[in-house]
Amino acid sequence: xxxxxQHPSRVICKSGTSVKIExxxxxxxxxxxxxxxxxxxxSLMLMATSNEGSKxxxxxxxxxxxxxxxxxxxxxxxxxxxSAHPEDSSFYICSASIAxxxxxxxxxxxxxxxxxx
Amino acid sequence: KQxxxxxxxxxxxxxxxxxxxxxxxxxSAIYNLxxxxxxxxKGLTSxxxxxxxxxxxxxxxxxxxxxxxxxxxxxxxxxxxxxxxxTYLCAVMNTGFQxxxxxxxxxxxxxx
Numbered sequence: 001x002x003x004x005x006q007h008p009s010r011v012i013c014k015s016g017t018s019v020k021i022e023x024x025x026x027x028x029x030x031x032x033x034x035x036x037x038x039x040x041x042x043s044l045m046l047m048a049t050s051n052e053g054s055k056x057x058x059x060x061x062x063x064x065x066x067x068x069x070x071x072x073x074x075x076x077x078x079x080x081x082x083s084a085h086p087e088d089s090s091f092y093i094c095s096a097s098i099a100x101x102x103x104x105x106x107x108x109x110x111x112x113x114x115x116x117x
Numbered sequence: 118k119q120x121x122x123x124x125x126x127x128x129x130x131x132x133x134x135x136x137x138x139x140x141x142x143x144x145s146a147i148y149n150l151x152x153x154x155x156x157x158x159k160g161l162t163s164x165x166x167x168x169x170x171x172x173x174x175x176x177x178x179x180x181x182x183x184x185x186x187x188x189x190x191x192x193x194x195x196x197x198x199x200x201x202x203x204t205y206l207c208a209v210m211n212t213g214f215q216x217x218x219x220x221x222x223x224x225x226x227x228x229x
Contacts, residue, residue: 006160032215043206043219044161093160097215106217108153110160 005098006109013084014117021079021112023094029074030096035067036104038091039099050077084116119144119211121220129226130197137225138192140207145185151217152181152192153206161206165192169212197227 003026013019023033032051036044048064050056050071058064058083077096081088091113095106120143131138140150141157145218147170153161165174167190173182180193190207208217 006158018197034217043221044208044217045219046216091158098118105166108161108163111158115160 002098002107004094005031005054005105005111006041006092006112008092008112009110010113010115012115012117015085016083018059019081019084021081021092021094021110021114023077023079023096025075025096028096028107030098031074031095033067033071033077034095034097035077035079036093036095038093038111039054040070040091047079071073082115086116088116089116118185119147119209119218121209121218122136123205123223125222125223126212126221127226129228132148132197132199132229134197134227135195136197136225138191138194138205138207138225140220141190142190142209142218142220146208146212147185148212148214149184150181150190150207150209152179152190155206155222157202157204158174163229166229182189189227194225197225199206199227199229201225201227 005024007022035047047062048056048058050069052071052074054067071077093111095108095117122141124139131191149167152164167174167183178195184189204222206222
């Protein structure tokens with residue numbers, strides 16, 4: 001149980017285009033989803049926290065107009081990288097916590113590798 | 118601001134060795150600490166979670182300890198195997214927050 005999927009697993013796009021990444025909780029409802037970014041050989045950095053039906057909370061230094069997050073249902077959150085540039089190339093990982101359960105448990109997706117040319 | 122550091126950054130050992138990975142954090146007001154495993158290009162697998170009131174947790178060949186007052190945790194891997202090769206991340210959750218703050222990771226290579 002507690003499986004989180006991400007789609008796509010890998011995406012290559014041209015500079016200036018927008019890319020949408022989906023994060024789904026497959027067998028549970030997620031009150032809260034988290035989006036992380038990981039640069040090569042570095043650790044995960046939290047970008048934003050999203051709660052179903054409300055606006056996402058962004059970490060300091062993360063541009064909310066560039067990284068649009070939508071958490072429209074209890075099983076789906078999307079991250080859209082708008083007008084992507086090469087410096088946005090990274091590994092994006094989402095996680096989800098189970099609604100009603102102990103909130104400290106986060107289940108992680110397999111990640112999405114973004115390469116912006 | 119919580120900062121999490123892991124030492125060593127990389128470790129290479131022959132199969133069968135027992136090894137210890139270290140994690141330190143600057144703010145002792147934590148809710149829990151977790152150890153994760155990450156294979157190259159993959160997501161995270163949770164290994165062990167230690168609540169702030171606990172001293173250690175064990176799962177198979179893995180044992181994690183927590184000394185909250187000194188801001189330290191160790192992950193002990195017994196009888197290492199090539200399949201243990203991965204990056205190990207520790208992460209802390211501060212009291213009152215849901216956010217996880219990740220350490221810098223230790224890249225482990227176990228050679229046959």
